Structures are given as C-alpha cells and as structure tokens.
Amino acid sequence: MNIKTNSGLLIALATSLFFTTCVKDNDYTVPQNLGVEENLKLEAILDSIQNNQLELKSIKDLKNLYNSGTDPVKIVSNIVVKGYVISSDAKGNYFREFYIQDAPENPTAGIKVVLNLTNSYNKFNFGREVYIRLKNLYIGETNSGDGVISIGGKIKLTDITEIESITQNQIENYIFRAPTTEVIVPKTVTLGGLDNTANIGTFVRIENANFSTNLAGKAFVDPSEDFDTKRQIETCEGPSIVTTFLETSSFASFANNALPAGGGSINAVVSRDFRGDFTVLVLNNLDDLDMKNTRCTPLAIADFSTILLNEDFEATSGEINILDWTNYSEAGSKKWRAYDDANSLSKATRMGSFRSGDESTITWLITKGINLETTGEEYLSFETSTSFADGSILEVLISENWNGTVANITNANWVALPARIAANNDDFNNFKFSTFINLSTYSGTAYIAFKYIGNGNEDFDGTYELDNITIIAK
C-alpha cells in the first residue's frame, strides 16, 4: 500500500468516525427532567391555594355536594381536593378507577376517581398524595344509586344520571401528583360497623375474619360469573357471626386462586357492589390477606344471662319520655317519638325531619346510664329501619364521661360505635339488626346515644326507626 492509499483510507476512517457520534439509538438514560414539569404545575396549584385563588376542599365536604341517586353535579368553582391513593389495579382487581382517602391514617372519608387509564397503579401508586382540580369535572356515581360517590370527567352519553371516566387527555390537566408517597395505615373496623357510609372509599382492616365454611376449596371468582364475584366473609362478634362480602373481579390475576381456609386479617378498600345493595370489601392484592390462623367461633349466647338494658318501646307514646333517658333536640324542632310499626306490629320509636321547615336537625336519644363495672363482657344490640334516609344519618355513640345533664351533652366525649344501621337502600319494611357491639373496652357508667343528623336540607332528610335496644352481659 502506498502513502496515497493510506491517507485515503485514513480520510475515510476519519469520516466514518465523525458519523459515529450522530446515531445514539440505544441511549436509555433515565430522563433528567422526569416529573419536573409536573412538580411545577403542582407548586402553582399549592400557591393558588395559599393565595385563595383555589379552595382546598376536604373529601367529606366534596361528597356532601352530591346525594346518591341524583343527577351528577358539575363542579363550576375553583376547588381542589387532596387525597391519598389507597387502591391499586396492579393485580387487575380494579379497572379504570382508583380510590383516595383524606388521610394516610384514620381517614374520615374517601372517594372514587374514575379515569380512562389502565394500570394506573404505576402512576397513581398506593399511598401517593394527589390533588385533583375539580372545576369542569363531575361528582356523581358510575352506577346511579350505588352509593359510591365518584369524581368523573363527564356525564355518560347514554345515561344522564351517571358519570364516566376522566379521559387520558384530561388526566394531566386535572390530576396532579405530589412527590410524596405516604404509608397507608389501614383503619381497623368491625364488620358490624363496616356499613357506615363514611367508610366507603377508605382502606380498612378487618381482624379475626374468615371465609364462610361453605366456600371451602372455592376460588375468589366463581367461573360462572362474567364480572365480579362476592364471597361471604365472617367475623365473630360475641355470641354471633357477622358477615359481609369480599368482591373480586374476574379480571384479577388472583381470581382463580383458592380462598384461604384459615382466619386472620383482611386489608381492603370499602365499596359497594354493582347494584349498590351491599357494602363490599375489595382487595388490592393477596398480600392484603393474612389468614393463616384459626377460624373464629362465636361465644355461647346462653352464658350471657345478665340483661343490663332492654327497651322495646311498647310502653311509650308521643315524644319518647322514659325514666332516666334523654330525648334532646340539639337543633331543629323534631324529637324522637313513639309509633306503631305496621310491619312488626309492635311499638317502636322514630325520628325524622322531612318537611319540618327546620334549617338544621340534630336530635339525641340517650339511654339511662349503664353500669359496666359489675360484668366482664357486654354486648349492645338494637334494630333500625329507615324511610328515605337520603341525606340524614343515624349514629350510635357511647360516652363514659357524660354527667347526664342536657347542658353537657355536647361537651361530653362521645365515641361512635360500629353498628349496622339501616340505610337508604335497605328495604324499608324490615328492621335491621345492629349486630352485637362489644362494650368490654368501656368502663364505669356509660350512656348509649342515638343521634339523628339531618344534612342541612330537610328535603333530603328522612326518617329512622329504632327498636329493641338491649345490652347483654356476663
């Protein structure tokens, strides 16, 4: 090879090397600016909240803008809601939805977000703090009347009473992630108290639960079900068994796994089934089940021979006025009254503020003081029914420090008891059993209160009926 050739080849080589730098077809460096734009948008929102250009609303207040079964509400004001993601579609048990609750621990409210995004778990991950700008979004239900209040992107074209997804194109302009992911601590509830509508959309823990005996060997999903399967779960509450349902999608990756045979805890999101008839628990993944222990057995009812309280209202008439009981109207004019129930053919008491003309209604029915010191284990039970409860709520509360005077009712410390209370969509003909509510953790002289709370608009308030309040003990 002569010098000329060499130089020619060198030139060619040099040219080649020059081109080498052009094509970076396999550089998969993690983008440096990942999330930068998103954070800027979020900071702008937080600034706007600081400057009062945007109003930060709690999930609870947001849900109050809507009543189950009514037409969706379009949000027209500049409000933002903040929440923590508590569901995950990683295992396919949720489809184009996630739930947020108002706090990582001890939540007071939760709400569903429906969006046109599959595998949203890898964006809105479990525990992620999110902010949703609500202006031009909708609050409503995806199945009218199912009781699962949701945030959606528009009114369904085929049914104006329902909402549908926030589109992929909307997501980036409405839902914003904060950088933080919190540890979500499940709130321990009993199955008896699960139905409380405040639980819907929150992440809860049920302890000492097991699947019903007749489900032995069955899978999470019944092969004959096209979509969701409800499997009954049980816990033991004193002398009784309380049940509810675990609902699993047939698209869940664990759909065909066998149900655990043992007993233990379940962490799950509280929701309602498709028709809104039942409160159901929905799993994120199988790690949320820890059911390797023994199954529970109910206590023998015969051992509970001590009756600390038994009120069937047969001896009452007019406004309830039982010795040592309190019938107190904190707001409004209505009080608890006795009536003859046509279905049970017995007397009971009821409270309602529909068409009362009152701006607000809060009415208490408080039992006499119960001495919990002489017995080791006590269970409260009662029965309720409802007529158009709509926006009104009945709570059952206990206080150990109330002194029995009307003046001190609101000052005393009242704790909500987990009871099954009839709700709007329960059959109004039937009284609903509260389940046995364990009072063993309370001591001294305790008072049980039934507190009716209207929703501030008497047109949406209904009537609660109450009967057969008992406390058994041993």
Add this chain to the structure above:
Amino acid sequence: MTKKIVHLVLFLLCYTTVYSQNSIKGILLENNSKKPLSNVYVSIKNTIFTTKTDLNGAFHIKALSQGNYILEIKFNGFETQNFPLEISNNTIDLGVILLFKDFTDELDLSIITISDDELNNDASAADNISGLLQASKDIFLRTAAFEFSSSFFKVKGLDSGNGKVLINGIQMNKVYDGRAQWSNWGGLNDVLRNQEFSNGLAASNVTFGGILGATNMNTRASLQRPGTRLSYSSSNRSYVHRAMATHTTGISKNGWAMTFSASRRAGVEGFNDGTSYNAYSVFTSIEKKINDHHSINFTGIFTPNRRGKSSPNTQEVFNLKGIEYNEYWGDLNGRKLNARIKEVVEPILMLNHYWDISKNATLQTNASYQFGKIGNSRLDFNGGANPSPTYYQTLPSYFLRRNDLSRAYISQENFVNKGQLDWDRIFDANRTNTNAGLNNAYVLYEDRNDDKQITVNTIYNLEINNHISINGKVEYKQLRSHNFAEVIDLLGGSGYLDINNFADSEVQMQNDILNPNRVVDVGDAFRYNFNLKSDFINAFAQGQFKYNKIDFFAAIKVSQITNQREGLYKNGRFENNSLGASEKINFTNYGIKTGATYKINGRNLIDANVAYVTQAPTIRNSFSNSRENNNIVEDLQSEKVFSADASYIRRSPIITSRVTAYYTSIKDATEISFYFADGVGGDNTAFVQEIVSGIKKKQLGLEFGLEAQVTATIKLKGAAAIGSFVYANNPNLYLTSDVTNEGVFDENGRSGNYRSNLKNYKIAAGPHQAYSAGFEYRDPNYWWIGATVNFFNNTYVDIAPLTRSRNFYSDADGLTFPGYDLESASQLLQQEKFDAYKVVNLVGGKSWKIDGYYISAFATVNNLLNTAYKSGGFEQGRNANYNELSADKALNKPVFGNKYWYGRGTTYFLNLNFSF
C-alpha cells in the same frame, strides 16, 4: 461505443494474419495505467470456450472449429467488449486490447441502495427482490430492480425466498424462512460486484437455484479490480450518510491477492420518522495462489448494523399524521428514540479452495461458518398500559364508534399534536414502581435468534468437449439456532416479572415453571427459550449442451433435511410439550429442471424452461407455536412447485427485447400467522396462531422488456409485467392458542377444522401489473441523464384467511348468526384493491478522469411527483366474524381497519466516487 469500434477496426487491420491453426489470442491492458489485467474472463459466446488472462494479461483460445464467433471480454468494473470474428484455419492475434473503466456500473450503487433500504424489513410486504436482480443485464429485470422494487413488486408474484443468493458457491438464504438476510453483507457494494445471475429456471454452474433464479457473488481477491476506491453517499431514504473505502492489491508476484473494504452508514432518520440507521461493514478477502492448480481464498465479512423499524398504519392514522408517520419512536432526552430496532451481527468466515484439476475440470471446495445474533427490540408491558400511540382506544375512531364526538375531537387533537411513544411516562411508571418496591411496568427487550451455521460443499465442473459440460455439487449444512427473549434495558425500573398476565392460573402464567415468578434483569433471557436444530444434505447434478442452433440443459437435485425443536423452558400453558426435544421433522426432496434455447438466427432466439421441485416447509412454517411448545403443524407437507416459461428474445443492433410467458403453480404450501382475534367462535377474544395448510397458488403472466438505442446517445427503455397471482383452492385452516376450553378451543388449545374459502382471491404480491417507459441520454462527455415513468396497478391487500371460513358466520353454538345477510357478507369479504398510481424517477451522473484518478458523481430522484401510494397492506385479524366486521366496517372510520405501508414520497440519493 464508437471508440470501441475504432479499436476493433484498427486491430483487425493490423493483426489479422493467416495461420494454420484455429485460435485467438491477445493481451489485455488497463487503458489508463497500461498495466496488464490478469484473471479476466475471455469467452467465445454460445460455446463453452472460456479462458482467463495470465499475469501478463495474455490469453489464448485454441482448438476452435471454423465459423463466425463473437469474442467477449468481460471484467468487473470495465466496459465489456465484443469482437465479431470469422475463423477459417487461422490464428487471430488481437494484439493489445485496452479495457476502459465502466462508469455505468455506478448504477449498481443505487440498486444496492434499494436493497439496503427495503430488504431488512421483516414484514412480508417489504420482501424485496432487487438485490437478487442487480447483477442482471436484462432490461426487464433491471427495470424490476430499479424502478419497480420500491413498490414491493415481486417478479412472477413469488416470494424472494425463491431466489437463491450464494457467496462463493455457498447458499446464504436462511434456513428459518428461506429468505436471504441482505444486511449480512450490506455496505460492501464495492467488493460484491462480482456477481453471476441466472434468471428464473436458467442453468447456474454452482447451484440448482430457485424458481426465481440464483445469484452467486464471488469475493475471490484475485478477481477484484485492483486499486483504491472511496465513495460518499447522501440520501433521505434510509441512511443519511454512507462512507466507503475499498482497496484491492491485485495479485502479487508470489501469488498473494488482497482486498479490504470498510464502510459506515448512518442516519438519525430516513424517510419514515424515527427510523435510525447505524451500520458498520468490514470486509477482507485474501487469496494465495499456491501453484497453477491450487488457490486458497479466505473471506471475512462483518457487518454489524442497527436499524429503527417503521410501522404499518391504518388509513385513519395516515390521514392524521401523513405517510412518513411511524408509531415506534418517541422523544427521550431530546432525541428521537425508536423502540423497535433490528440489530444484525452475523459475521461470516469463509474458506474456499480452487483447484484446476485440468484444463477442462475444476473443483471448488468451500467451507463457511456464520455465527452471531439477530435481535428485534420492542417493549413488553405486563405491568403497564399498552404504550402504543396508535392503540385503538386512543384514536378518534374509537370514540366515534361510541358516538362521543367531543372526545373524538380531543383524541384527534391529542394524537395529531403528540401521537408518539411516551418514553417519559414509561420511565415514570418504572420509577414509580421501583419506589413502591414493585417490579417493572415496562421493559425493553429483544427477540433473539442466535444462529451458528456451518456449510461445507464442493462444486465440480467438467467440460467434456466443446459442447458438453457437467456441473455437480454436494453440500452439508448444519444450523444450531438459539431463540429467546432478552432484556435490553430496565428503563428506570428494578426488575421485570417474567409472567404472562393473560393466563388464568398462577401456574399458567409462568413462562418457565421450573423458575416460577422470576424477576429478570438486563441480559437475562425470559418469555421463551428454545433451540432449533437443522441438518441438511443436498446434491446437485447438471449437464449443459451448447450447439450452433440449440443450447439445452438438464439438472436434478436431491436433498434431505431434519429439523427439530428443543424447548429450554417448561411453559405453564403447555406443561407437557414445551420442555425438551420435539419429534424430528424429516423431509426428502428433489427437483428436476430442463431448458433449451433455440437460435433461429443470431438475432432471434426462443427459450423455454420447465421445472418441478419439491421444497421442505421452512422451520418457520413447521412449528405452529415454537416459542411456547413443540407442536408440529399437523399433516405437514413439502411444497410442490411446477414452473414453466417460454421467451422470445430479439437482439438487433438497435433493439434488444424479450417477452416471456410464465406459469407457476405451488401446491401444499403452509402458512402460519399470529394475531389477536376478536370474534373467534362467537364473541371470544384470543391471541391465536393460524395454521393454513394445503394452499395451492397459481401465478401466470407476461414479462416484457425492450431497449432501443435510437441514436448513439439516446436509448429508449420499456418494460411491462402483467401477472395474475391467485389462490387456487380452499385450504384447510385451524387455530391454536394458549386459551383452552373456551370458545372454539378444546382442552389442548386447538380449534376445530375449518376450510378457508380462498379460491380466486388475489395473492398480496405487490402490484400484479407494472409498466415502465423511459429514456437515457449518454453524452460523449461522460455525463448522462435518464427518466422513467412507471405505472402500477392491481395491488391487493393481504386477506385474513379466518374470516373466509365458517367461523365468519357461525356463533359459538355453531349456528349461523341471526341477521346474517349473504349479500352484505360478500361485500364485507371483498378484497381491497389499491388505487393505481404513477411514479416518476430521475437519474443522472457525470464522471471525470484527472491524472489517473476517476471521479464520478451520481444522483437519483425517486418519486419526483411525490405521489402517495399504498405499496402493501393487510387485514387486521381482530374482526374474525360477521358481527364484528360489519359493525366495524359500518363506521366511517373503522377501528380495526386494514393496515398499510405507504411508498416513499420524493427522495434522493447522491453518490460521489473516487477511485485510483
């Protein structure tokens, strides 16, 4: 041309002397350097007389009988010279003959450019024949290679696998699918010019060949043109830049000859958006002439290359984004990054022994070893949403189907403004999962074929006498192919869970039960993992006979192949037949062919050939679902091919033309396709393998080519291909799937038997009709231009066989769908025929000679008028029944409409060449 005649006359005047013996001799020198040219082929046309020049450039052909002959001097890279001679008991000494470097061979550059562009595409519609044809001087074939190939024209309507590509007598077509992998030697244009092409059924000295013929590329160093050659090209078709350097030493006094070549092709994107190009090529050929009888040549070829692929799209997508649109890329860190890259790194090592046993007999023994990898990258997402920007649920048609106009509008805006792969979202999903302690949502991986192939053969040529020669060949080929998926990058994640989310149970989700729920990292194999083994022996014999009035030949081949799969994973969906060795598939095949050329006179010839060949099914069409199990296609048959052609050839000083009529029938063909089917047995959806077997195809038509040298500088050219390529029967069809006991699938995931009513449907083989007319002007001052107008018609979409079976009208219970209407059904099943179109191409060049340096420039402009045309397409398998298809087609914009490839708009190719 004129110059040549002057030389000829001069020589004839000076040196024609009468001797007692019939012989011809002469000395060949390079015009510029006046150096002797050795190893140049000198032959007497229409006879078997051939010789080569010695080290001094001299040749001598003896023992000729009396008569009129044409002496042809052919040397790669030089102008071919023809000398008409009359011999009657004399020796003609032609004295010194000067050979001129041929500038027209620059044309080949652009043809190889076409090959570079198209041949690496995986899609069948992009199956391109131009590389095979580039060595042909036939006007029709050149037109097919040059003008028709960008329309995916197929010669005689046949798949490119019917053309065999050989390097030094070793067939390079892949055992897996029968096609040549052109990127294995891409970018080495300069050193692969030495090609011999036999068209169609014509005889080749080195192989039986395919129905479309055979090209043998000869890399022997002593046959390369000595000198140095540098070139630079620029284009907007596939690569943007190409630089190439080649140096050939010529044969040295002690018998060494060497050739080296290297090139680089690169581009961020070609005509289609995001189609990156990144290729290197290195070549070396070293020959040692041991003595007058023995030479040994080593060839090494290494051409690692990476190319970004482009997507077929629905009309809806093309309308919104244009014909350059490619869904496979997205912006990452400010760069266009393509997720689907094909990488081919398959070095070839070859050793050839040339033995001139006697003057009339040669034995060439060849051994080759090829190894390396082919990787096709893509995204997998068992923890994430489908990242495709054209996923049907993101396009306006999806919302229009639901009558949701506002969302259709929003999705259209979004698709038009973004509409590319969202790498940031992919990384974000993986980062989010990593932070939450979860596995990857997405992963980038490649489907790998790591082949090791050994070929050994020996080729014997014997000239028994002036008229009869014999060729023979025996060959052994062994392929060991490792096929698996391998993680390329975790894209910000921590590990990818190797499961199939679509399966029902925990066990079925496993891709390898022996390693359940494995989390894989970069470089790990996953998804599937198996070996293919193939052993092939093959013998070929041929006799060629050349006489004054008639030439004829007959050839026969016999082969035996054994194919076997060996599963390395125990697949959860196929516990019993995925791990370990499959049954062996054995086929014995044979082929016979014969042909004759009758010379009415020197200017008019008639040529006819006929062949009957049986071909073992390719490995691709033998295992119905090789990634997951050992299942062999039921009742697997060899293809039986019958082919015949007849041509009339006219060669006059002004006009050269050929017209050919051909007929090919293929019986018992097998085709396997994979797709996601909606509406299989009622309203089920499944990922299926569709096995169609016993297919009969019929290809018949006419080829016509004409060249007219109307003046010394102007040449008119015309070509036409008029074909009819149809399915000729209603083949059997069955489906397999990893879905069991659902819809049409039994407990083994096999459907019942169907018959696909394909008869008289057209085969998707590019345009069935193609026409070209053009001119060339060659100025005596070494510049030239040309232009052609090409017209294409009768291009058809590739139809889905399943929709032509009873599955189309049957509900899950086997009864006909209620509301099934025969008339609208036949409308739905009509095969789409693409619009006819016209493409104008320009070409031009100039060369200079300065102080012994040759410089040439060359440019083409393709599709000057920027015509948008569909070059191919297929029906999506997603609407397998009447209800689904009629619902979809009733829409203005079907959601699962046909997918198309569009031809390129206006493109250019520019080449600068420097040689000395």
